[in-house]
Amino acid sequence: MAQSIEKLNRIAIEPVTRVEGHGKVTLLLDDRNHVRQARFHIVEFRGFERFIQGRPYWEVPVIVQRLCGICPVSHHLAAAKAMDGIVGVDQLTPTAEKMRRLMHYGQILQSHALHFFHLCSPDILFGFDADPQIRNVIGVAAKHKDLAVQGVMLRKYGQEVIKRTAGKKIHGTGAIPGGINKNLSITERDELLKDLAQMKEWGLGALKLAKDYTVEHLDWLADFGSFPSNHLSIVREDGAMDLYHGRLRAIDAEGNKIFDQVAVPRYIDYIAEEVRPWSYMKFPFIKSLGAEKGWYRVGPLARVNTADFIDTPLAEEARREFMAVTDGKPNNITMAYHWARMIELVHCIEKIDELLHDGDLQGEDLVLKGERRPEAVAIVEAPRGTLFHHYKVDENDQVVMANLIVSTTSNNEPMNQAVRKVADQYLDGHQITEGLLNHIEVAIRAYDPCLSCATHALGRMPLLVQLFDSRGNLLDRKTR
Amino acid sequence: MSNTITFSIDGKEIECKAGRTILDAAEENGIYIPRLCHRKGVSPHGSCRVCTVIANGKPMAACTTPVTPGMVVENDAEEVTAMRKAIIEMLFVEGNHFCMFCEKSGNCELQALAYRFGIAAPRYPYLFPHREIDFGHPDVFIDHNRCILCARCIRTSREIDGKEVLGFVERGPRKKVAANAEHGLRETEIAVGDEAMAACPVGALMPKHVGYQVPIGKREFDHEPIGSDIEKEAKASTK
Incomplete structure (x- = not known):
């Protein structure tokens, strides 16, 4: 410094x-x-954390999603999961859990497609030094029309999944404390099944593009804004990637586990947040390593690094190829985020496929109730990384405390590291x-x-x- | 002496029984007159003025004005619509109505009227008043932010539920619905099954714990504008 x-x-x-x-x-x-x-x-x-104070707990999943128009579903679901805890429900009905998962996979699919096709592809198609007048989504549409259309259609498909699970493409109301407010009708299921094969094909195409780009430029990208770091995500009990539910795992740059299978409510024993005067964003860190060394990355790169495997075949095959590049060790290349993101995009399409063939989605048992609790924490893996929602609710049902640690906050220090590295190289x-x-x-x-x-x-x-x-x-x- | 009288709404000759209000007579003939404070089955209040019509040249509340023989009523007129829109917009800016996360969205009569009239945003500045919320009762709450002082809950509770649990207190901009108890709703006999709970046209008097249980697409006004049921009945009966 x-x-x-x-x-x-x-x-x-x-x-x-x-x-x-x-x-x-x-x-x-x-x-x-x-x-x-x-x-x-x-x-x-x-300041959402402040202005939801005093509001009733059942309003929270609908209010907090207004944080964002890109991945509101992540906040909607993280808050709904926390409110499951508040109403004393630890296990949803199969219909409710699967409807929420379907909503989540649709959400990650649309967000990842937006990022890769609209925001990132101009850089990798035209090169970082290309004229900004061309290096944008309009440039992609002009020169690579098929790709631009695929991006729009993949995103649209994800939004259609959200609409059929949450009621609206943006800012729906599907997830409610203890469950979900609708199932998936046969008509809705068939509408989604109709285009799925095409989505899979396009998703695999995007994965190949991201992979080929990374592999071809590996020598150069290995140094571009890259640095060793810790990685954090939730994983399933068996170590599989799980974007909707799991326990916390953190690994270091070499792949050694810093902690594993930490129950979500105990996050506060493992993660702390540092405030720095020059930014409204906080700087989270792993407590045992301290603020200096405890920062970590979240998001697609971290998730592919932390997972032992992915439970869908095409994404698992892609994960193996990805890990082979670094001989099975965590990949610390900043630009590898794009490849990891497309592995997840394919995983989401496979998961949507799996769910659409599951009869539980047509179940009628939607909401459960339990004994009210005063406090709850929930985590989902949002498109950009691990998302923490923590609430306290008083005996009158009003929120008295909210703490949200969002993905970009966790990636705060990594982004600063990347900027410093790149600036040093290119200034x-x-x-x-x-x-x-x-x-x-x-x-x-x-x-x-x-x-x-x-x-x-x-x-x-x-x-x-x-x-x-x-x-x-x-x-x-x-x-x- | 005949018990039937004849009058006109927007030039259409209408017959009704003597003693009917303009609003009821219109409704019986398939003509929807927008309203907020009026509710079937309880005494009319005439306070919101959304049902204002021009009767014999004067603006009158249709819910409290009885029809007279030969009366000329203008309902679907530019001047009337302008007045109604102004009233609805004033109701929006006077309270804190955040439709985007309100659990009454899709079932809210105030919101539905705004949609029916094509009001995208109010022309008046928002007042953003500081209003309290009474969350003390285990099953029922009042969010004064959304209250439009229509008194439907007060009248329904008294006249249908037979309870003395709600009433107005204060005057002018401080006027509000209050529980008839020192410490709010929790000390009253109000119950989630009361007819008063169904009477609130907005999201002010609400049951707890059940918000958003009706999915988007199945809410009352998701597909057709408010008043369509009245207009439809008329079409069906003329076929």
Whole structure:
């Protein structure tokens, strides 16, 4: 870290584009123009944790999903799972659990498709240095029409799954405390089955694209914004990847287990959050390792690394290929997130296939009730990573405490690490070059950060980059 | 002496029994007059003014104004619609109505009227009042944020349930429905099965624990605008 900040040059990239929400990057340089400090700022604040206080517990799954329009289902389900605990239900009916899983897989499918096809593919199809006028989703639509259509259709399919399980494509009401409010009719099932084979084919195509790109550029990507780190996710009791339910597992950069099969309510004994004055995002860390070394990555890369196996054949085959690249050790390459994300996309399609052929989805037993409890914690693996929801509810049924640790928050320190690494590699003197901007954005984008989730912000601004000397004079300014 | 009188709504000749209100006579003839504070089976209140019509040239509340022979009523008129929309918009800005997460969404008469009138956003500034929530009762709650002071719960509780559990307190902007007890609903005899619970047109007086149990697509106003049932009956009977 920089010792004497006032003597350093400062570069700001604001906002970072093609991520969900917006943030900015500042780089502090020393006299020899080496990056001494890199910060990925999240500058907005929404404060859902505060304003759901006083609301009744059954409202929470519907309110908190308004954090985001990209993966609201993750918040909807994490809150609903926590509220299962509040109403004393530990095991849902098969219909309720499977309907929620179907909703979740539809959600991850649409979110991963959006990210890969719309946000990431311009970088890997056109190269990081390509003209920003072309290196965007419109450019993809012009030059690779089939791929653009597949992206739109895969996303649409995921949204259709959500609509049939939650009632609406965005901000539905399906999951309620103790269960679900609808089953899947035969008509709805058949509508979804109709396009499934096509989705699988396109999903496998995207997986191949992500894999081939990573393997072809492996030597270069291995160093691009990459660093050893811990990885965290939930896994099933048998160690399988499970995106909806499981117990916590954390591994280090070599694959050694830091903890395993930790029951979700005990998360607070293992994870703490550090507050830093320059960002509204907190910095979570593994308590036993301390704030300095305990930060960890979450999301597709972490999940593929932590899982012992995936319980669907095509995704498992892909996972084995993925792990073979690093000889079975955890993959710490930032850009490998894209490959891991597409493994999960295929896994979701396989899971949807499995569920649509399960008669339990047409069951009538939807909601259970138990004995009210004052506190509950729930975790789901959201598209961007592990999502914690923790609530306390008083005897009048009103929420008195809420703590949400969202995926992008967990990836906060990793994104800062990636920015510092890339900036150091690509900063050329004290000029702001397109190349520098592009490479930093590509590294951040690999994490698919959702800034509206992390601090709960919305909006869009033109890109502004400013370079200051150590006395605060503006040396260079660039807008996009 | 004939017990039937003749009058007109929007130029249409209508016959009804003497003593009928404009709203009831219209409804019997398949004409929907929007309303919020009016509820079948309890005494009319005439407070919300959403049912305002022009009767013999004057704006009148259709739910409390009896029909007179030869009366000329304008219901589907630009001037009337403008007044109704203004009232509905004022109700929205006066309270804290967050349809996007309200458990009454899809079953809410205020929301349904806004949809029927094509109100996308109110023209008036939101007042964002600070309102209390009474969550003390184990099965029932009042969220004053959503209350529109229609008194349907008060009248239904008294006249149908035979209970003295609710009433208005305060005046002007501080006016609110209150429990007839020192410490709120929990000290009253209100019960989740009371007819008063079904009387609330918005999400103010609600049963606890059951929010969102009706899926989207099966809620009261998911498919057809409010009032369609009245208009449909008329179409069916003329076939």
